[in-house]
Amino acid sequence: MEPEIIIIGSGIGGLCAGSILAKYGKKVLICESHTIAGGAAHSFVRQGFHFDSGPSFYCGLGHQNPSRNPLKEVLDLIEEDIEVIPYDPLGYYHFPEHTFPVYCNLKDYQKEIAKITPQGAKELEKFYARLLELYDCLKDICLLKLRADWQLIPNLILNYAPSLLKTLPQLKIINSSVGRVMDQYITDPWVRRLIDLECFLLSGLKAYGTIAPEIAFMLGQRNQRNVEYPVGGSGAIVETLVRGFKKFGGELRLGTHVEKILVKSGKVKGVKLRNGETIQAKIVISNATVWDTYQQLLNPEDLPPSYRKNAIETPAIESFMHLHLGIKADGLENLAGHHVVVHQTEKDLTEAGNTCMISIPSVWDKKLAPNGHHVIHGYTLEPYSNWQKDQGYKEKKKERSQSLYKALEKIIPDLRARITLELIGTPLTHARYLRRYQGTYGPAIAAEQGMFPSCHTPISGLYRVGDSTLPGIGVPAVAASGILCANKLL
Numbered sequence: 001m002e003p004e005i006i007i008i009g010s011g012i013g014g015l016c017a018g019s020i021l022a023k024y025g026k027k028v029l030i031c032e033s034h035t036i037a038g039g040a041a042h043s044f045v046r047q048g049f050h051f052d053s054g055p056s057f058y059c060g061l062g063h064q065n066p067s068r069n070p071l072k073e074v075l076d077l078i079e080e081d082i083e084v085i086p087y088d089p090l091g092y093y094h095f096p097e098h099t100f101p102v103y104c105n106l107k108d109y110q111k112e113i114a115k116i117t118p119q120g121a122k123e124l125e126k127f128y129a130r131l132l133e134l135y136d137c138l139k140d141i142c143l144l145k146l147r148a149d150w151q152l153i154p155n156l157i158l159n160y161a162p163s164l165l166k167t168l169p170q171l172k173i174i175n176s177s178v179g180r181v182m183d184q185y186i187t188d189p190w191v192r193r194l195i196d197l198e199c200f201l202l203s204g205l206k207a208y209g210t211i212a213p214e215i216a217f218m219l220g221q222r223n224q225r226n227v228e229y230p231v232g233g234s235g236a237i238v239e240t241l242v243r244g245f246k247k248f249g250g251e252l253r254l255g256t257h258v259e260k261i262l263v264k265s266g267k268v269k270g271v272k273l274r275n276g277e278t279i280q281a282k283i284v285i286s287n288a289t290v291w292d293t294y295q296q297l298l299n300p301e302d303l304p305p306s307y308r309k310n311a312i313e314t315p316a317i318e319s320f321m322h323l324h325l326g327i328k329a330d331g332l333e334n335l336a337g338h339h340v341v342v343h344q345t346e347k348d349l350t351e352a353g354n355t356c357m358i359s360i361p362s363v364w365d366k367k368l369a370p371n372g373h374h375v376i377h378g379y380t381l382e383p384y385s386n387w388q389k390d391q392g393y394k395e396k397k398k399e400r401s402q403s404l405y406k407a408l409e410k411i412i413p414d415l416r417a418r419i420t421l422e423l424i425g426t427p428l429t430h431a432r433y434l435r436r437y438q439g440t441y442g443p444a445i446a447a448e449q450g451m452f453p454s455c456h457t458p459i460s461g462l463y464r465v466g467d468s469t470l471p472g473i474g475v476p477a478v479a480a481s482g483i484l485c486a487n488k489l490l
């Protein structure tokens with residue numbers, strides 16, 4: 001039977017939009033190119049090790065505290081639940097000069113910072129207080145009631161007049177960068193670098209590039225001790241969304257690559273698959289990136305030339321080197337699950353290989369690795385343009401993974417002797433398995449210099465969701481993009 005709506009891609013954005021639309025009775029078909037659903041959030045298994053391909057920092061998916069995570073709002077709506085394991089500290093930051101725990105509670109965290117810089121900790125307290133004020137206003141707004149068009153404003157006024165009044169004094173910072181807020185309160189250079197790091201971990205950009213509400217939300221949620229890991233890894237979140245989607249009649253076709261979005265006289269007509277099959281629908285939602293949607297899936301003549309040019313010229317954050325390891329776990333009983341290692345102070349945090357993110361989720365969920373083993377995912381930024389599949393590829397892979405090895409050896413000094421499985425991924429691997437333009441983390445749209453576009457496109461019946469639409473990158477954000485688009489259509 002012909003679907004009413006086709007969604008291209010089963011990333012978290014596509015799955016959230018699809019689940020809501022299916023819940024409200026729409027006939028939805030999701031076409032996913034990969035044989036595993038979830039996009040950047042998919043998990044894969046090798047030799048009994050369950051690896052996350054991307055995200056591993058999650059907040060507000062469980063029941064212990066009230067949550068405003070848009071993904072949790074979708075799960076509640078489709079009556080699905082995820083089992084989570086709360087943990088604290090949320091990880092360790094390893095700077096060349098200091099290693100310290102990152103406690104969820106901001107007062108406990110400030111005490112750790114005070115051991116390094118007492119004056120900096122005092123400044124940080126004021127900075128956090130300012131951002132928590134902002135969080136306090138925004139946290140009452142339930143995204144499920146919002147939609148991505150002109151009715152947003154009357155909608156907000158109708159549902160959230162008291163919260164909006166509380167927000168008035170915040171208007172100054174609601175649109176500003178974290179950098180601007182930081183300038184008001186922080187003079188300590190080390191603390192400024194710490195704030196840059198926290199922004200980079202969240203948005204891929206430093207403090208001047210990150211919008212204040214994004215960090216306000218992260219701090220607010222973290223301060224409520226809402227940090228947790230899903231039992232079964234990221235893949236469990238994807239499975240839960242897929243289950244909810246199918247429960248309401250949604251159809252998911254895996255291994256189904258969409259070659260083209262079919263457009264006639266400015267209106268969407270359906271999609272053409274790589275295998276030559278054509279599927280008709282009046283509404284198509286693309287969960288592919290802005291570059292893939294406008295350059296690959298549409299023909300140049302489908303879009304107004306200046307619109308197309310601006311869209312595909314959106315700057316992109318770089319891609320990643322990945323290290324997925326299975327290791328022997330004996331003697332590692334007190335290992336923490338998350339680490340961020342900054343190798344060199346004199347180098348920029350965003351320089352390839354300098355900041356390494358490490359996640360060892362079998363610390364929380366032992367079933368992710370065979371008995372007596374741990375599963376590790378390390379990643380660091382790496383430009384896509386440096387890579388091609390040539391003779392030197394294998395050697396270069398080894399060489400470029402060394403910064404991740406060095407970072408891991410800070411945490412597990414005898415790491416290399418413990419390895420039972422090693423998978424090194426390059427930006428080419430990332431682009432291939434995540435089906436993303438140049439393996440990018442997402443658009444580099446800096447605060448105060450532009451906004452992520454909404455779900456609308458110039459083509460009637462064509463919409464977009466995911467991390468190149470409002471509100472931006474990250475699992476909660478792309479879930480929000482799915483909500484906004486679904487609500488618009490409903």
Ligand SMILES: Cc1cc2nc3c(=O)[nH]c(=O)nc-3n(C[C@H](O)[C@H](O)[C@H](O)COP(=O)(O)OP(=O)(O)OC[C@H]3O[C@@H](n4cnc5c(N)ncnc54)[C@H](O)[C@@H]3O)c2cc1C
Nearest residue numbers: 009011013033039040054055056057258435466467474475
């Ligand atoms: C290494 C890494 C670590 C991260 N860590 C975190 C974290 O800890 N916490 C957090 O909140 N966020 C994190 N993120 C960000 C977060 O994972 C992403 O922002 C989010 O998952 C992107 O979701 P999306 O819906 O935009 O689409 P994607 O995940 O990009 O999914 C798009 C889907 O569309 C499919 N597709 C594309 N083209 C086609 C086509 N032509 N036909 C059919 N299907 C197609 C793809 O195969 C893919 O499944 C991380 C990302 C990475 C890469």
